[in-house]
Structures are given as C-alpha cells and as structure tokens.
Amino acid sequence: MKYLNYGAAVSEVEVNLLTGGTTVLQTDIIYDCGQSLNPAVDLGQIEGAFVQGLGFFMLEEYLADSNGLVVAEGTWTYKIPTLDTIPKNFNVEVLNTGRHQKRVLSSKASGEPPLLLAASVHCATRAAIKEARKQLVSWSGQDGSTTNATIFELEVPATMPVVKGLCGLESVERYLEWIIGTK
Known part of the structure; x- marks a missing residue:
C-alpha cells in the first residue's frame, strides 16, 4: 500500500568563520501525519528523526582505514x-489532513520520513558559506567577479573542518585587521 508523506522545513544557521562551527539558530517544520493517532508521540518522532538527520548531514563522518576498519573510536572522532547541535528555536507543526481510507485509522508514518527534512540545515550552511566567500573576496580587495567564490561542492557530512576550509578564511589576522579597520 503506497502513500506519500508531505513535509517542509526551513532552517537558519550561523557559521563561525574561524572554526567552521555551525549553530542552528532556528528550524521550522510543517509535517503531514494524516490523522494523528497521538500528536504528542508524532511530535517526538518528528523532532527525533530531524535531529538524527542533523547528525547525518552535519556531523557523523564515517572514517575507515585502507583495510575498511572503522577508525572513529568514540565521540572524540565520531x-x-x-x-x-539541536536548533536553538525548534518549531514543529503537525498537520492532520483527514481520512486515508486504506491506512490504519487514517494515520501516516512520522518516525522516519522527517529525517530528510534536516537537509534544510545543510542547505542553509551552504548558503552561509557562499555569503562568507563573497564577503571575503570583497574585503581582500580582489578584482573581478565573485563567481568563483560561489561555486563549490559541500559534501555530506558538512563537518567543522570542511566548513572552515570552504569558508576560505586563510588569514585570520588579515580578516581581523579588516574588521577593525571598518569600524
């Protein structure tokens, strides 16, 4: 028996150019549960799946050696x-969209599908990196367009070292001199 799950998420992030750390300031989710059997349980499932997805898209880097053995041995490396890492402001709205005759009591899944909504954090991080790169081109005094600054690939997971490297801030001292000089 097939049916579609509908949901949308939008996230706002803050990226630290010096460390590559990403803070999720706000996430808003709207999710269609069909006819919810227990809205409190569905809310917990949606939030939990989103946070699990946040780990997938932003944190959980699976590292293995050349023999295929896992080298991440705990929370220092994994x-x-x-x-x-949970959004500072986390809003979830559960929609009860009525009857689905072929579903158990007209319900829909709420545990796994919201995991994909965490892609909104990855997309917001990419947008923040893009803006940082454009700003760095402007303050560094480079001539020409910012096209090259806006073309880059952000893999999953977008870990701190990856984000820091993509931001392109190689000279912290020059950046701080520029910041102080503009005030």
Whole structure:
C-alpha cells in the first residue's frame, strides 16, 4: 500500500568563520501525519528523526582505514548530535489532513520520513558559506567577479573542518585587521 508523506522545513544557521562551527539558530517544520493517532508521540518522532538527520548531514563522518576498519573510536572522532547541535528555536507543526481510507485509522508514518527534512540545515550552511566567500573576496580587495567564490561542492557530512576550509578564511589576522579597520 503506497502513500506519500508531505513535509517542509526551513532552517537558519550561523557559521563561525574561524572554526567552521555551525549553530542552528532556528528550524521550522510543517509535517503531514494524516490523522494523528497521538500528536504528542508524532511530535517526538518528528523532532527525533530531524535531529538524527542533523547528525547525518552535519556531523557523523564515517572514517575507515585502507583495510575498511572503522577508525572513529568514540565521540572524540565520531560526532553525534548533542544538546548544543539541536536548533536553538525548534518549531514543529503537525498537520492532520483527514481520512486515508486504506491506512490504519487514517494515520501516516512520522518516525522516519522527517529525517530528510534536516537537509534544510545543510542547505542553509551552504548558503552561509557562499555569503562568507563573497564577503571575503570583497574585503581582500580582489578584482573581478565573485563567481568563483560561489561555486563549490559541500559534501555530506558538512563537518567543522570542511566548513572552515570552504569558508576560505586563510588569514585570520588579515580578516581581523579588516574588521577593525571598518569600524
């Protein structure tokens, strides 16, 4: 029996150019659960799946050696979502869209599909990196367009070192001199 799940998410992030750290400031989710059997349980499932997806898209880098053995041996090298990675402002609206005759009590899944909504954080991070790169071109005094600054690939997961490298801030001292000089 097939049916479609509908949901949307929008996220706002802040990227630290010096460290590559990404803070999720706000996420708003709207999700269609069909006829919810228990809205409190569905809300928890949606939030939990989103946070799991946040780990997938932003943190959980699977590292293996040339023999295929996992080299990430704990939370020092394998990062999972924690309290400080959850959106600071996290809003979820559950839609009850009525009857689905062929579903158990007209319900729809709420546990797994919202994981994909965490892609909104990855997309917001990419947009922040793009803006940082454009600003760095302007303050560095480089001539020409910012086209090259806006073309880049952001893999999954977008870990701190990857984000820091893509931001392109190689000279922290020059950046700080520019910041102080503009005030």
